[in-house]
Amino acid sequence: MVVGDVATGTELAIVGAGSGGYVAAIRAGQLGLDVTLIEEDAIGGVCLNYGCIPSKALISATDVAHEAGDAEEMGVYADPEVQMDEMKTWKDGVVDQLTGGVENLCEANGVNVVEGRAEFVDENTLRVAHGGEGQGSESYEFEHAIVATGSRPIEVPGFEFDGETVLSSRDVLDLETIPDSVVVVGAGYIGMELSTVLAKLGTDVQVVEMLDDVLPGYESDLVRPVKRRAADLGIEFSFGEAAAGWAETDDGIVVTTETEEGEESTYEAEKAIVAVGRTPVTDTLNLEAIGLEPNDDGFLETDHEARTDVDHVFAIGDVAGEPMLAHKASAEGAVAAEVIAGEPSALDHQAIPAAVFTDPEIGTVGMTEAEAEDAGFEPAVGKFRFGANGRALTTGHPDGFVRIVADEDSGFVLGAQVVGPDASELIAELGLAVEMGATLEDVARTIHTHPTLSESVMEAAEHALGHAIHTLNR
Amino acid sequence: MPREFKLPDVGEGVAEGEIVSWLVEVGDPVSEDQPVAEVETDKAVVEVPSPVNGTVQELHYEAGTMVEVGEVIVTFALEGEDVAAAPAPTDDSDGKAAEAPADADAAETADAETAVESAPDTGGRTFAPPSVRTLARELDVDIGAVSGTGPSGRVTESDVRAAADGETVGEATEEKPAAEPAAEPGTTAETPPSSEPAADRDRTLAAPATRGVAKDLDVDIDQVPAVERRDGEAFVTADAVREYAEGQQAAQAADVATVAAGETGPREERIPYKGVRKTIGDKMEESKYTAPHVTHHDTVDVTELVAMRERLKPHAEAQDVRLTYMPFVMKAVVAALKEFPELNSSLDEEAGEVVRKHYYNIGVAVATEAGLMVPVVDDVDAKSVLEIAEEVNRLAEEARERTIALEDLQGSTFSITNFGAIGGEYATPIINYPEVGILGLGAIEERPVAEDGDVVARQTLPLSLSIDHRIVDGADAAAFTNDVMGYLETPSLLLLK
């Protein structure tokens, strides 16, 4: 034993204070456990510091500017000016407020927050090394541990992030000036969200995607309005091209792409942004010491209680598998804490909603029609276009629709897809419907406020039942 | 693309119709022009033919529904299309999501994961709210093995508790009155809920769908015994509502049975007053309350007519025509109408004019299953007795089979009703408004007639002529009737016409 390295006993040690880790810590604290939460970087993890929150802050801020400058149809004339550094300061303020709040909540729930990088030493010991040379370390002897180390962006070979010309999503969210032009590699949700923000700020955006469409994994009719708006904003797309390399030029860089057939293209821009996905972090805490190994996809496998193969070690969040979303991480964190505290808890939710904060937004939950069919249901599908919704028309962007998928026989809502204004909020009601085992009739007969976008949810259910009021029935 | 078929314009001025019956079912193959539905308009029942070759994919209304012209009533899958494919409004949900790439952005895999954890047996999973799932874990109940009693089989809190207690699933636990005697196993469950006192609460918690069921079954939800309590309030499920409704019905049926021991059916029945029946009613009402009716009665000796028809019948049959008295009566009526044109008129109230018609279209009332219909033989004056006979037979047949064309029910100038076909002598026919006269025929029978002081047996026909007294006076009615009688007494006179 290293001199001065005294092991502190703790009932529960949690590595990583992201959406998964801090929720687990607070819940465990509520349940009376003695908790140690270890974070090497920033409390709140990716979501609060470099992901969901700062990206949504920028999306909202740029939307304000863009909408104001693009509302002549509504009789509004404005020429907004964006001070990027001030916008960043405001965004950082939001982030600070949230991370500060999380810290306070941890403290209030008796969670012991420790700064430093944790590493397993053996099955019951973690060593925490404090940042910087010679800052020392300490050890914790735990009864249970939760691995919540999250994920990091995937680097494309030849495109190592340098924070200057080749940027990760995190770098983009920290920009103090607006680049004139960018090449965005990857048209997944992060790439699309960032592209939309930059295009609205006036940047020339060229998106390069290896696959043949944006937002892979989403149904094409959901994606279509997003692509259309992106094109309206001047975003250019090149599909079927993989980023191959880049070189510096006089006033920026030139990115070379390659098709499968080996055809090359070049794109000039000020900067490149690489957002090709994220990979779980399993290499920072010496998992070998407790005999845990990631599966072929790089994730730690867990059961319905979030437990790994090592009985007293749990894994949650991005490191524990798809979908890599903050709310999934939090849900798993709560379950892990409850199970460890001896509560009856399990991951048996019916569906995990997902939202993409593009323009327009996409929200999905549960099954698509095709998935319902594959699962053996006879789907009843109802759809309602925002173009027929009064409130949507007042937003000035009534693109998109609500689609609800139910079981024809019983009427149970199995899933829903929304694309359009505030889809990320609207999907919540549909998530509740799926989770509660609500039927189409339950949704249709629930009175919805008028005039709201949420009426579209009711109308989609009515459409599936064949008695929609404001659209022709199927 | 599935083909949506809208209710066509089935006749002039018809805006809606009732789907009387479907002639096809979902999945049936149909060929173009094959009748798919019988639609009853206010005038007639018509068959609606398929516009395409294909398969019935969806029938959009139940029989008995009123549908407006232009509403989609059937969806056909055209030949070569998959019937099973629901007519979803999208055309591109082709399972793309299922092959989500390993890209971190996909959210889809979650469902696959969770599906494994919940009921893995069928495509159908266990539907239960999160709170009930938690309870199941608390009570160590495998929720997948609990059969739900909630709406559409949703697992409820009480189902889980029942399962935990090892009771028969579906038996309510908490709410069972403690005082209830512990009966032999099974009896409690079998006791019909109707024997429980009606609840009569002020406030009842229930899901919207449950309220829908209550409404459908005409049940007051505050009367339904609660299956459980939520937040101190009575909570009622759809099944409880159904059970209650069944209990009520059983009780009612029992009442009826006691009162009318021996009778089978209900004492009263409520039959919708609509369609052809209502149209007839409306027309009768309009006629009766608009046109002051006066009915003139007389009896005519038709012994000669009877003999004449007997003589002519074989000749008619040789030409495949069934010869009745009606064509003779129609001929006689037309002859008389020419003498008394005021009876072949109508009153245009708006214009304040009497419209005299110089054409003679005679409506003949026909009893059909749906009610009275009045097919019209046009230009009777220009047709032979045989032609008229043939046409009357055809129209009556079509009216009974409800295949008659709407034009054949329109445009009469004077009507005849033959109530005597069933027996009887006199009646008050109601004018086929806005015509001004209608002749009712009683039964042709041998009746005693006084002749030169002797009572003799003669074939007689009682006549009842109703007239609109606003246009026609009693004297004219009598004179017209006498004229008709003259032709019927001496039918050979018709040869001169």
Ligand SMILES: Cc1cc2nc3c(=O)[nH]c(=O)nc-3n(C[C@H](O)[C@H](O)[C@H](O)COP(=O)(O)OP(=O)(O)OC[C@H]3O[C@@H](n4cnc5c(N)ncnc54)[C@H](O)[C@@H]3O)c2cc1C
């Ligand atoms: C640009 C962007 C936008 C996003 N937008 C959304 C969105 O809109 N909605 C959504 O649901 N999700 C979004 N996400 C994803 C979301 O951020 C993640 O799913 C979520 O943060 C996962 O939480 P987590 O707790 O698993 O891990 P993380 O948030 O990644 O937290 C892991 C933490 O562990 C720490 N750590 C790692 N190793 C060690 C170690 N050995 N010792 C100590 N600490 C360690 C890390 O420093 C980190 O703080 C977005 C992500 C990005 C990048």
